[in-house]
Amino acid sequence: MSIERNVDLMKWSGPKRPYDLVKEFVIALVVVTVLVGACAAIFSSPDERAITLQDWAKKAPADFVATTNGELAGTTISASYGPPYNSAGEGLQIGPLKIQKWAGVTTPVNPATDFVINPLQLSTDLSIPASLQMWKAASLEEQTTWANNYASAIGKAGDYSKVVPDNSFGPVPSITSGLLAMAQGGQLDGILTTAVSPFPSDFTMPMLFIADGTYFDDLGAAQHLHGDQWGMMNETGSYPGQSWLWLFSSMYQFEPFKSSENADPQIFAVLMLLTLGFIFLPKIPLINRLPRLIPFHRLIWRRYYRENNL
Amino acid sequence: MLLSAISLNGPAKYLNWGAISLSIPNLIMIALIVLLFVLALAIPFPTHKGK
Amino acid sequence: MSTMWTTKLRQATIERIDPQDALPDNQPSYVASWIYVFGVLTLAALVVIIGSGIWITVKGAAWWHSSSVGHYVNSVHLWSVELFFVFMVVHLWGKFWMAAWRGRRFATWVTGAIAFLASLGTAFTGYLIQTNFDSQWIATQAKDGLNSVGIGSFFNTLNTGQALLVHVALLPLAVGVIVIWHVILVRRHGVVPPLDASEIAGGRK
Numbered sequence: 001m002s003i004e005r006n007v008d009l010m011k012w013s014g015p016k017r018p019y020d021l022v023k024e025f026v027i028a029l030v031v032v033t034v035l036v037g038a039c040a041a042i043f044s045s046p047d048e049r050a051i052t053l054q055d056w057a058k059k060a061p062a063d064f065v066a067t068t069n070g071e072l073a074g075t076t077i078s079a080s081y082g083p084p085y086n087s088a089g090e091g092l093q094i095g096p097l098k099i100q101k102w103a104g105v106t107t108p109v110n111p112a113t114d115f116v117i118n119p120l121q122l123s124t125d126l127s128i129p130a131s132l133q134m135w136k137a138a139s140l141e142e143q144t145t146w147a148n149n150y151a152s153a154i155g156k157a158g159d160y161s162k163v164v165p166d167n168s169f170g171p172v173p174s175i176t177s178g179l180l181a182m183a184q185g186g187q188l189d190g191i192l193t194t195a196v197s198p199f200p201s202d203f204t205m206p207m208l209f210i211a212d213g214t215y216f217d218d219l220g221a222a223q224h225l226h227g228d229q230w231g232m233m234n235e236t237g238s239y240p241g242q243s244w245l246w247l248f249s250s251m252y253q254f255e256p257f258k259s260s261e262n263a264d265p266q267i268f269a270v271l272m273l274l275t276l277g278f279i280f281l282p283k284i285p286l287i288n289r290l291p292r293l294i295p296f297h298r299l300i301w302r303r304y305y306r307e308n309n310l
Numbered sequence: 311m312l313l314s315a316i317s318l319n320g321p322a323k324y325l326n327w328g329a330i331s332l333s334i335p336n337l338i339m340i341a342l343i344v345l346l347f348v349l350a351l352a353i354p355f356p357t358h359k360g361k
Numbered sequence: 362m363s364t365m366w367t368t369k370l371r372q373a374t375i376e377r378i379d380p381q382d383a384l385p386d387n388q389p390s391y392v393a394s395w396i397y398v399f400g401v402l403t404l405a406a407l408v409v410i411i412g413s414g415i416w417i418t419v420k421g422a423a424w425w426h427s428s429s430v431g432h433y434v435n436s437v438h439l440w441s442v443e444l445f446f447v448f449m450v451v452h453l454w455g456k457f458w459m460a461a462w463r464g465r466r467f468a469t470w471v472t473g474a475i476a477f478l479a480s481l482g483t484a485f486t487g488y489l490i491q492t493n494f495d496s497q498w499i500a501t502q503a504k505d506g507l508n509s510v511g512i513g514s515f516f517n518t519l520n521t522g523q524a525l526l527v528h529v530a531l532l533p534l535a536v537g538v539i540v541i542w543h544v545i546l547v548r549r550h551g552v553v554p555p556l557d558a559s560e561i562a563g564g565r566k
Contacts, residue, residue, distance in 0.1 A: 237320060253330070300351060
């Protein structure tokens with residue numbers, strides 16, 4: 001029954017009532033302004049201070065060193081990411097569609113070079129140039145072996161500061177502690193935020209680095225912001241967040257997406273379909289009949305139906 | 311500093327029900343939507359004399 | 362070309378609306394429910410969002426971290442967004458249960474749905490440019506989803522300068538245009554009559 005009724009198409013010529021739309025808007029604006037002004041005064045808004053590389057290096061030096069070593073070993077998230085940052089991985093895919101790979105490397109990031117080696121060239125530590133020279137002179141295989149050896153030594157000792165020095169680490173301990181000192185002194189923040197341009201507006205470098213560590217991740221988990229904590233909807237503190245993302249957020253909590261490696265693009269694809277459904281909802285059979293089947297409209301127009309004995 | 315009357319900077323409480331985890335502040339916002347919808351349907355709109 | 366595109370635009374939009382229907386002081390008698398005020402409430406919240414947003418724009422993105430007035434304006438911006446979504450969802454539910462797409466009002470539904478989606482994107486980019494922990498977190502989390510479908514190759518959530526411009530220039534323009542279009546369509550077609558209203562003699566003359 002898709003034939004549209006005459007009365008729906010025609011200009012209404014039945015009885016009318018006074019209803020000043022301009023007045024309605026002005027009243028609405030006043031009410032909303034007062035309401036919002038009051039909410040703002042009573043509840044304020046959250047402002048959890050941003051994290052710097054310096055915060056991270058000072059508060060969690062062990063994590064900083066382990067992550068720096070991970071960048072050298074190529075084992076961190078960003079060092080093995082793939083497009084759009086590098087070619088270290090293939091990225092995710094939806095079935096046979098490797099969209100992430102096809103989109104290509106558009107924001108080039110080489111974590112070992114960009115986060116560690118290049119910044120260290122500005123270090124004032126006199127032992128660093130020799131360490132860097134040794135690193136650069138080595139083959140990729142040697143470099144990886146050093147970093148992996150150091151990683152397992154840290155793993156065994158529990159903390160880089162408890163690791164017994166050993167030649168099998170090559171210059172890696174010197175490099176990681178050199179970068180730690182630069183980060184703790186605050187220089188690394190300046191270097192990485194100006195890596196793309198001396199005018200900082202792009203935080204890709206420092207944020208990819210920070211997000212590779214567990215310090216930042218733990219802060220998010222403590223605020224209930226992780227994806228598997230429905231974090232997409234949540235806000236720091238006790239503020240309401242983006243609750244309108246409930247559907248998006250919920251999909252990560254259930255199978256088949258929960259355990260899928262390709263959950264991101266799969267969920268995106270499903271949401272695109274649902275979005276199309278939402279836009280074209282009036283054309284979807286059955287769903288466009290729901291307003292008739294579940295008669296909320298009897299309530300909305302109850303006076304009209306009553307007055308016309310319908 | 312303008313101090314807010316109610317501080318919402320402390321950690322939120324969460325309702326957990328199986329795989330569902332919902333913060334109380336988000337629950338309040340969602341409940342507000344449902345409440346407004348119900349009230350909008352239930353409360354009679356002021357009448358004027360029709361023209 | 363017989364008619365200028367400007368004329369066609371005028372004919373397709375403003376001139377389709379009967380001057381008496383543009384900002385009327387009366388409505389069909391069936392317009393008698395509180396559900397009808399939620400469209401206008403959504404618009405009012407949007408005006409407060411834009412107003413507070415312009416204030417922050419004038420002062421700069423990091424102003425609110427150090428100024429108590431700035432923090433208050435930021436709070437106004439946040440709460441107007443929260444209420445905007447609350448009102449919009451009630452409006453959406455109301456229009457769904459009224460089957461308000463009847464009578465060539467399909468485009469009104471579509472523009473409303475797109476306005477909702479554009480608002481999601483605008484809110485998201487707003488969260489990215491708070492320049493605090495929350496925006497760092499959201500940027501690092503959201504990048505993976507966007508990268509996985511190729512969007513990351515032209516929109517980088519970690520590029521705060523890009524997110525800032527998208528949020529204050531591009532998306533408000535998009536939301537503004539689609540909302541104005543939506544309102545023009547609403548005024549042009551009038552408020553949808555009750556379901557089964559055609560059975561009443563009074564409704565059709």
